[in-house]
Amino acid sequence: MTDWNAMADGDFRREVRAFFEAEYPPHLRYILRRARWHEMRDWWRKLDDKGWIAPNWPREWGGMALDAGKMVIYLEELERHGIARAPDQGITQVGPLIMRFGTDAQQAHYLPRTRSAEYIWCQGYSEPNAGSDLAALQTAAVAEGDHFVVNGQKIWTTLADDATHIYLLARTDKTAKKQSGISFLIADLKTPGITLRPIRNLAGHDEFCQVFFDNVRVPRGNLVGALNDGWTVAKALLGFERLGIGSPRRPQYALQRLERVARAKGLLDDAGFADRFVALKLDLEDGAALYGRFVEQVKRGEALGPEVSMLKIWTMETWQRLAELLVEAGDEQGVVAGVHDVAGVETDFLNPFYYSRPATIYGGSSEIQRNILAKYVLKLPS
Amino acid sequence: MTRINLAAVPNAEHRRMLADSVADFTARGTDIARVRRLRGTREEYDRAVWEQMAGFGWLGILVPESYGGLGLGLTEMAIVAKGLARALTPEPLTATAVLAATALVAGENEALKRESLPRLVSGALQPVLAWQEAPGELDPGNAQARAAPFEGGYRLNGTKRYMPGAAQADAFLVSAQSGGTLALFWLPKDTAGLRFGLETLADGRCFGTLDMRDAHVPQSALVARGIAAREALDRAFDFGATIAGAELAGVMERALEMTLDYLKTRIQFGKPIGAFQALQHRAVDLHIQKELANAVLDEALAAMDGGAKAATRAALASRVKARCADAALKITREAIQLHGAIGFTDEYDAGLFLKRAMTLAAWLGNANWHRRRYAGLTLCGKAEGKPAGGDL
Numbered sequence: 001m002t003d004w005n006a007m008a009d010g011d012f013r014r015e016v017r018a019f020f021e022a023e024y025p026p027h028l029r030y031i032l033r034r035a036r037w038h039e040m041r042d043w044w045r046k047l048d049d050k051g052w053i054a055p056n057w058p059r060e061w062g063g064m065a066l067d068a069g070k071m072v073i074y075l076e077e078l079e080r081h082g083i084a085r086a087p088d089q090g091i092t093q094v095g096p097l098i099m100r101f102g103t104d105a106q107q108a109h110y111l112p113r114t115r116s117a118e119y120i121w122c123q124g125y126s127e128p129n130a131g132s133d134l135a136a137l138q139t140a141a142v143a144e145g146d147h148f149v150v151n152g153q154k155i156w157t158t159l160a161d162d163a164t165h166i167y168l169l170a171r172t173d174k175t176a177k178k179q180s181g182i183s184f185l186i187a188d189l190k191t192p193g194i195t196l197r198p199i200r201n202l203a204g205h206d207e208f209c210q211v212f213f214d215n216v217r218v219p220r221g222n223l224v225g226a227l228n229d230g231w232t233v234a235k236a237l238l239g240f241e242r243l244g245i246g247s248p249r250r251p252q253y254a255l256q257r258l259e260r261v262a263r264a265k266g267l268l269d270d271a272g273f274a275d276r277f278v279a280l281k282l283d284l285e286d287g288a289a290l291y292g293r294f295v296e297q298v299k300r301g302e303a304l305g306p307e308v309s310m311l312k313i314w315t316m317e318t319w320q321r322l323a324e325l326l327v328e329a330g331d332e333q334g335v336v337a338g339v340h341d342v343a344g345v346e347t348d349f350l351n352p353f354y355y356s357r358p359a360t361i362y363g364g365s366s367e368i369q370r371n372i373l374a375k376y377v378l379k380l381p382s
Numbered sequence: 383m384t385r386i387n388l389a390a391v392p393n394a395e396h397r398r399m400l401a402d403s404v405a406d407f408t409a410r411g412t413d414i415a416r417v418r419r420l421r422g423t424r425e426e427y428d429r430a431v432w433e434q435m436a437g438f439g440w441l442g443i444l445v446p447e448s449y450g451g452l453g454l455g456l457t458e459m460a461i462v463a464k465g466l467a468r469a470l471t472p473e474p475l476t477a478t479a480v481l482a483a484t485a486l487v488a489g490e491n492e493a494l495k496r497e498s499l500p501r502l503v504s505g506a507l508q509p510v511l512a513w514q515e516a517p518g519e520l521d522p523g524n525a526q527a528r529a530a531p532f533e534g535g536y537r538l539n540g541t542k543r544y545m546p547g548a549a550q551a552d553a554f555l556v557s558a559q560s561g562g563t564l565a566l567f568w569l570p571k572d573t574a575g576l577r578f579g580l581e582t583l584a585d586g587r588c589f590g591t592l593d594m595r596d597a598h599v600p601q602s603a604l605v606a607r608g609i610a611a612r613e614a615l616d617r618a619f620d621f622g623a624t625i626a627g628a629e630l631a632g633v634m635e636r637a638l639e640m641t642l643d644y645l646k647t648r649i650q651f652g653k654p655i656g657a658f659q660a661l662q663h664r665a666v667d668l669h670i671q672k673e674l675a676n677a678v679l680d681e682a683l684a685a686m687d688g689g690a691k692a693a694t695r696a697a698l699a700s701r702v703k704a705r706c707a708d709a710a711l712k713i714t715r716e717a718i719q720l721h722g723a724i725g726f727t728d729e730y731d732a733g734l735f736l737k738r739a740m741t742l743a744a745w746l747g748n749a750n751w752h753r754r755r756y757a758g759l760t761l762c763g764k765a766e767g768k769p770a771g772g773d774l
Contacts, residue, residue, distance in 0.1 A: 275750070287674065290677040310673060374659075380646065
């Protein structure tokens with residue numbers, strides 16, 4: 001087996017890039033929505049056959065065991081080629097959590113099936129009354145013999161209808177303080193009592209679902225980590241997620257689209273437009289310089305602190321402003337659905353706008369990120 | 383005053399030592415009372431403090447060792463400029479040790495370099511670059527001043543403006559059109575035909591104005607001509623704009639610290655005002671601007687010290703100046719607002735930071751000017767693949 005971490009960075013990057021360019025289906029590059037499982041199945045198989053589906057996993061579970069520096073390169077190359085995210089939460093989220101907190105039996109059962117995509121995962125965290133204030137969640141799991149009986153509902157569950165399994169946070173002790181009475185459970189979505197209702201978003205896509213639990217019997221063996229310690233389990237991943245979310249790649253792609261349209265329509269000769277365009281371009285490039293600092297930190301093997309929240313705020317808000325300007329650049333065409341021919345440049349004005357909209361809401365809203373920075377970085381009082 | 387042999391220790395270590403010595407100097411060698419005392423005076427700065435700075439070797443950071451300097455890079459100069467700007471030090475580091483020193487070093491007059499650079503480094507001679515003539519006109523090629531051949535030398539006519547740090551200048555590096563090309567000349571202050579004036583700036587420093595009427599200099603006063611003069615001026619401008627960005631970074635950093643301290647200690651409605659979410663989020667946005675400014679600055683400094691080519695260097699300098707100017711203005715304006723009425727008093731220091739940010743932002747191209755230059759350098763013109771406006 002290749003020791004990827006022993007390779008020179010440039011060689012590794014070239015090998016990853018070559019494979020992605022040769023094998024990834026071109027029609028799925030830079031799609032402006034979440035990819036569905038039926039579209040991504042073949043690509044998953046290809047990656048898995050090559051041993052590349054789980055770059056962050058250790059060897060013993062069939063991963064590439066990449067260190068932080070190589071991991072950054074792998075992710076950069078995925079983004080560079082515009083490769084869509086498969087329903088990958090098993091690889092990025094629940095897999096690593098099971099490795100860290102799960103029992104031997106859980107690891108032996110779930111990890112191989114997750115890697116092969118026999119099990120596809122969705123995340124059951126948010127609830128109608130527990131969004132930014134996640135610890136206010138009310139879905140209850142009551143121990144009854146060797147099962148938990150789960151009642152409640154989850155919402156904004158991305159691609160639940162493509163998933164076979166859900167990992168969820170449920171309240172197992174109603175008397176304890178907010179964060180301390182929560183447990184981390186996993187459930188097969190075919191378990192009786194679970195129903196899904198797709199939710200259509202502003203773009204017209206059914207990317208997320210509401211998930212209802214009505215007297216759902218979940219085996220006690222599906223508890224990951226200690227009882228009432230689910231908050232610790234769920235929090236274990238948040239740092240790296242915010243770096244990935246703060247990557248400038250998607251807004252850079254939006255900027256390229258905007259520049260092509262602006263050029264095709266002669267908008268760069270309009271001083272007012274050109275000033276706004278270049279200000280946004282600089283906002284993005286300066287944000288990329290900031291991103292570069294955090295990447296260097298990860299490559300040095302240092303943990304990311306709460307400072308990384310600023311990256312998510314800046315990248316996502318800049319992305320939205322770019323997408324807004326693209327709609328404006330389209331004039332009347334900018335609000336007509338579909339792909340337009342703008343002086344030879346194929347352009348969809350609305351989808352980039354919709355795609356960027358929830359970016360300041362998911363993964364911790366911009367307001368929550370600002371709260372985090374105020375408290376933990378600026379040390380402002382509460 | 384020990385002069386450390388910085389070249390003998392590794393980068394990270396010598397940069398830390400340099401930052402420490404600047405912090406130590408600003409803690410003991412200058413204070414806000416001195417800054418206030420010098421505001422609006424015709425001295426503008428304190429020559430004794432200037433000589434102390436020279437004693438540390440800071441004036442020679444960009445001067446090669448063969449001319450008595452330290453032969454270090456912009457990264458080191460930025461550390462010094464940022465640290466001094468945190469204390470609003472009015473001494474003309476960027477005007478003389480960056481703009482004038484860079485132009486002189488890039489020039490072709492070897493005898494002049496041997497004679498004047500060691501004296502610049504020691505603080506004995508304080509030259510400034512006299513190149514700009516009209517507000518917002520930042521292309522050195524558009525100089526209107528003329529240098530005509532006269533009695534084996536040159537006779538100069540024209541007016542140079544917007545020179546900070548010129549109040550006590552001993553010499554001027556003057557750009558002028560000469561025989562159909564751009565040229566750069568060395569004019570000692572006592573050259574016959576010079577008239578010098580001062581305009582007081584918002585922050586109490588001055589812009590110098592140099593009026594030349596048949597100012598006569600010998601042939602040996604020619605510093606560079608043609609492409610060499612143009613390159614010397616372009617390089618000096620980009621380095622100057624970048625280090626002015628570092629000064630802005632120092633100003634914004636200290637102004638934000640003051641503001642955060644105030645948010646933590648000012649009690650209203652029974653709690654520190656920094657506990658209110660509306661103010662917390664504003665403070666966070668200022669912090670993000672400061673971090674963006676530092677990220678761009680560090681990226682640009684590393685690239686320039688790595689020998690970035692002229693067009694890249696110009697684009698980087700413009701990124702730095704645009705971001706640092708806007709961020710410093712936003713932070714220092716918000717510093718006033720978040721302090722409330724006390725922030726609007728002259729006795730409170732927040733206003734000094736706002737006014738320094740304003741003068742630094744306006745000098746060597748404001749944010750809008752730099753964004754437009756950046757657009758010209760980086761956006762391809764209508765002819766596919768051909769850069770438009772990239773005149774460097």
